[in-house]
Amino acid sequence: MRIKKNLLLVCFIVIVTIFVLSQVKKGFFALAVDDKVVTTTTEEKEVNEIRSFKEKIASKVTELQKKDQKPIVGKVIEVKNDQLKIITSDREEYQVKKDEVLTKTYQISGNREKEIDFSKIEKNDYIIIVGPILEKTITANFIYIDEKxxxxxxxxxxxxxxxxxxxxxxxxxxxxxxxxxxxxxxxxxxxxxxxxxxxxxxxxxxxxxxxxxxxxxxxxxxxxxxxxxxxxxxxxxxxx
Amino acid sequence: MKKETIIAIILGIVLGITSGVMVVFESREKDLKKNKPMTNQQKTIVIPTIKISPILTFLEIDESFNGKITAEESIKIKGKTNKNSLIIIQSAIKETLLTNEKESFEIDFPLALGENVIRITVYPKDKTASPLFKELKIYYLENL
Incomplete structure (x- = not known):
């Protein structure tokens, strides 16, 4: 009878100890995880803020550029592979270069713009070109075929x-x-x-x-x- | 012929010529006298000078968007011209006629995709004044 009681007591103590220890360990890990989560959240927030700031700057720059942007407009007088030559109404000639990644070409028809291939541009087409100009060469970002x-x-x-x-x-x-x-x-x-x-x-x-x-x-x-x-x-x- | 006869003939001819010349001069003087202006009558004739100031047509247009790109479907055309003029604004897709009670005028004008050539012509109320026009170009592009 006495042995049984002692055994029971020992088992009880062991169980309680194990239980307490397990709770203590859980609490410790939880703290560590919280710290990591807090750090991650802060870093992510900063990254997102920086990304959003960059996007705002980029769109503002684009907006400003668009506001003051003047296109070059003229008649196509020569077509050669990925290059065109145009003449404006002021009798000025420009070389128009295509960029493999950036250049997009559109055909304006009525009240719609339809994207077409650069190769569809023909001699005597009247085109509007938007892009950076260096001396008499334009690297086209956008080309629109229109009517004069x-x-x-x-x-x-x-x-x-x-x-x-x-x-x-x-x-x-x-x-x-x-x-x-x-x-x-x-x-x-x-x-x-x-x-x-x-x-x-x-x-x-x-x-x-x-x-x-x-x-x-x-x-x-x-x-x-x-x-x-x-x-x-x-x-x-x-x-x- | 006798000497006396010859002398008489010569004297007669000389006398005739002399009197003829005198008559001519006298008649000329008479004519001149007749045509003299009556300046001695103390009358002053005043010719009024009329100054005609020509009516100048003027036309000022806000050209801040001229030659530029827009993503908007319409623009506001603002300008100034002679009062009560007939103003015609014409493009490939629209024509508008207006008259301005004041010098300044303003109108919303639609744009087509691509190049828009807009011509603003002014006919002043005074029909003798010359019309004036200005041309604007604006590019409505969507995919930029």
Whole structure:
């Protein structure tokens, strides 16, 4: 009986000791893990902050660059592998280089930009180039193929009713011929209400002032263009 | 012929020529007298000088965005010109007509993708004054 009691007591003491020891060990590890977690969290936070700061700076720089950025615009006169030569309206020539990684080319059509391959650019295309310029060489980041639109005004000096065309003396003292197509948008100023109204070819008279819009098709020696839009101010408007 | 006769003929011719010349001069003087201006009448005629100041057309446009790139679908066109002018703003996609009661004017104008050529023409109220125009270029590019 006594031995049994002693045995029981010893077992009890051993169990309690083991239990206590295990609890103590757990607590010690927990502390150590917490420290590590705290350190990791702090480091990660710093890294994230630095990353976010860098991104903010980069986007601000891009924004500032975009604000003051002026593209180079011109007609393609030569295509060679990964290089183009263009001429601007000021008769300045530039070399355009493609970057394998950065250069992106887009075709503008209506109100959409469609990404295309650089190789699709052809001679006589009218392009807008964005990228760093060094002397007369541009390393293109972006290239957009667009249309060259001409907007002008002048006076109607001759009306050809048989082929629906107008001879115009422009404000730059140049004579051009405008073909009025079925698709040409024709507007006429109502001189009483000063409102623009849709009109027709028959209402145009010699001496009327005309504002016009057409696409420049380059190499046009005849100076004959298909008018996209015309706006007529009747000559009666200018009579006191 | 007798001496006396010859002398008489010569004297007659000389006398005739002399009197003829005198008559011519006298008649010239009479004509000149007739054409003299009446300056001795103490009348001063004042010719009024009329100064005509030509009306000058002026057109100032805020060109801060001219030639630059934007990611916006429209821009604000601001300018100044003669009051009560007819202002026509035209591009490939839009035309706008306005009249300005004050010298300054401002309008929102839409942009197309790519190059936008915008022409602003002013016709002053005084029809004798010359019109003026200015052209702006702005590039609406999305993927930058």
């Amino acid at each position: 639109i001409i907007i002008g005004s002048g006076r109607v000096i001759e009306i050809n009713k048989s082929d629906y065309s107008l001879k115009v003396l422009t404000s730059e003292k140049e004579e051009i011929v405008l073909d009025i197509e079925t698709s040409t948008k024709q507007l006429l100023l109502n001189i009483k209400s000063l409102v623009l109204e849709t009109s027709g070819f028959s209402k145009i008279k010699d001496g009327d002032t005309i504002h016009f819009v057409f696409k420049d098709n380059f190499n046009n020696k005849e100076k004959r263009y298909s008018a996209r839009k015309i706006l007529i101010i009747p000559q009666e408007y200018f009579i006191k």
